[in-house]
Amino acid sequence: MHPWVAILGLLLLLTDGVTSYSQVTGRTGESVRLPCLYTGEITTACWGRGECSWWSCREDIIQTDGYKVTFQKDRRYQLRGYIGERNLTLTIKNADPSDSGLYCCRIEKKGWFNDIIITQELSIRDSSGDM
């Protein structure tokens, strides 16, 4: 087999692996939780909006050194689980339809291309007019 065929196959596999995201739904004004748990050595991690790039969170909204929050773009973004227990579940307070979209939790494992990436798709519906 020509090596390019193998490489193309691998690329297709890789892109295929990232097309399905967990869905989280909520309503305007609620707190929503986007789960992110990992195993293994405790390490630095971040949440970003949009899909994760290959190297980093594209537009970071919160960062942790593995034990505590080290950067928070907005007070609405919180890590309320035990960070040191590897629970990086993101809470977004007072959700707004404009919060809808993809969120990427990136756990920075040692070594090249070892990062764990968990992508969640959030959709916030307007609660007014539903009742």
Ligand SMILES: *[C@@H]1O[C@H](CO)[C@@H](O)[C@H](O)[C@H]1NC(C)=O
């Ligand atoms: C992780 O933390 C969230 C709060 O941010 C909590 O609701 C959830 O139950 C925790 N999950 C685990 C597995 O501990």
